[in-house]
Amino acid sequence: MSPLVPRRDDLASLDGYHSPQVPAEVRLNTNESPLPPPLGWPDAFAAEIARVQANRYPDRDASALRSALAELHGVDPAEVFCANGSNEVLQCLLLAFGGPGRAAATFEPTYALHSFIARLTGTPVVSAPRDERFAVDFDAAKSLLAEHSPTLTFLCSPNNPTGNSDPAELVERIVGAAPGLVVVDEAYGQFAPASATELRGLPGADGLVVVRTFSKTWALAAARLGYLLADPVVVQGCESVALPYHVSAYTQAAGLSALRFRDEMEERVAFVGAERRRVAAALAGLDVDAWPSDANFILFRPRSRSAAQVWQGLLDHSVLIRDVSGRPELAGCLRVTIGTAEENDRFLSALKQCLR
Numbered sequence: 001m002s003p004l005v006p007r008r009d010d011l012a013s014l015d016g017y018h019s020p021q022v023p024a025e026v027r028l029n030t031n032e033s034p035l036p037p038p039l040g041w042p043d044a045f046a047a048e049i050a051r052v053q054a055n056r057y058p059d060r061d062a063s064a065l066r067s068a069l070a071e072l073h074g075v076d077p078a079e080v081f082c083a084n085g086s087n088e089v090l091q092c093l094l095l096a097f098g099g100p101g102r103a104a105a106t107f108e109p110t111y112a113l114h115s116f117i118a119r120l121t122g123t124p125v126v127s128a129p130r131d132e133r134f135a136v137d138f139d140a141a142k143s144l145l146a147e148h149s150p151t152l153t154f155l156c157s158p159n160n161p162t163g164n165s166d167p168a169e170l171v172e173r174i175v176g177a178a179p180g181l182v183v184v185d186e187a188y189g190q191f192a193p194a195s196a197t198e199l200r201g202l203p204g205a206d207g208l209v210v211v212r213t214f215s216k217t218w219a220l221a222a223a224r225l226g227y228l229l230a231d232p233v234v235v236q237g238c239e240s241v242a243l244p245y246h247v248s249a250y251t252q253a254a255g256l257s258a259l260r261f262r263d264e265m266e267e268r269v270a271f272v273g274a275e276r277r278r279v280a281a282a283l284a285g286l287d288v289d290a291w292p293s294d295a296n297f298i299l300f301r302p303r304s305r306s307a308a309q310v311w312q313g314l315l316d317h318s319v320l321i322r323d324v325s326g327r328p329e330l331a332g333c334l335r336v337t338i339g340t341a342e343e344n345d346r347f348l349s350a351l352k353q354c355l356r
């Protein structure tokens with residue numbers, strides 16, 4: 001008998017979630033920070049690492065990092081949970097509060113990993129479509145929540161890959177209508193005009209969970225560090241399903257040292273915002289439809305070329321962006337990450353040639 005066994009029946013159709021890693025000089029496909037961490041960070045990180053006792057397990061509670069994050073957001077450390085990227089935060093939420101016989105709600109199109117990780121954890125996914133501007137339609141949301149009583153409702157603000165953010169009133173209304181936890185994925189939160197963190201602590205908002213990451217604005221995608229802010233009961237739930245010592249001492253050191261460079265990070269957010277406005281203005285003069293963005297990327301649709309044609313044409317100029325056209329609601333659409341000024345110029349000039 002062969003020792004090989006087929007995958008779990010409910011996962012047989014899943015292919016894994018991977019953005020193609022194609023070699024290119026200009027990589028604008030995964031929404032990372034185009035700039036490396038601040039100049040002073042490598043030394044600060046090295047100093048933290050020098051204190052790590054490599055033969056010992058790391059601080060399981062990541063106390064220093066949690067305290068620093070709590071201070072950043074003006075909350076109690078008991079309201080902070082850290083993990084290996086915000087994807088692991090999402091996985092812990094779904095393991096602890098989802099599972100078979102429960103449901104997770106999403107509003108599509110949105111970040112594909114919300115429903116992907118839900119399925120990995122055996123959590124049925126229920127979805128409602130967004131409106132024509134990709135905003136969450138409150139009435140559609142309300143009926144979805146009433147019909148399925150999901151234990152987890154996922155918002156994404158700004159929404160990946162469409163770029164629009166949820167107004168605070170909408171998040172508040174969803175929190176009021178949701179029977180369970182409302183998870184607001186704010187991977188791009190620093191770029192947006194409003195944050196759900198401002199709603200925490202309001203009456204009736206106990207179930208609000210805000211998820212953030214060091215992968216984007218904090219320029220630490222390589223470190224794999226994300227966190228959530230929520231009621232301590234939610235934090236305890238996540239801790240109960242996380243593997244022991246899941247956040248390494250080196251990851252904790254990376255995050256802790258990055259938090260000493262807040263001003264530099266703010267400057268980067270301002271820089272990326274200015275470049276986004278410049279790229280958006282340039283796109284407005286080309287033969288494409290582009291959607292307004294509150295994030296560090298822009299969704300656009302060539303009017304007289306297919307997405308695949310333009311994607312390949314750009315790659316021929318060594319510019320890699322993301323083809324999101326495979327999803328029915330995003331037919332013909334591409335997503336470009338805002339890069340350095342030089343990278344954005346390369347993208348715009350290559351795009352002009354592809355559209356000619």
Ligand SMILES: *Cc1c(COP(=O)(O)O)cnc(C)c1O
Pocket residue numbers: 031084085086087088111156160185187212213214215216221224225226
């Ligand atoms: C990039 C991204 C993340 C980040 O995931 P990490 O695991 O923290 O790198 C989370 N949510 C959304 C919506 C994203 O686009």
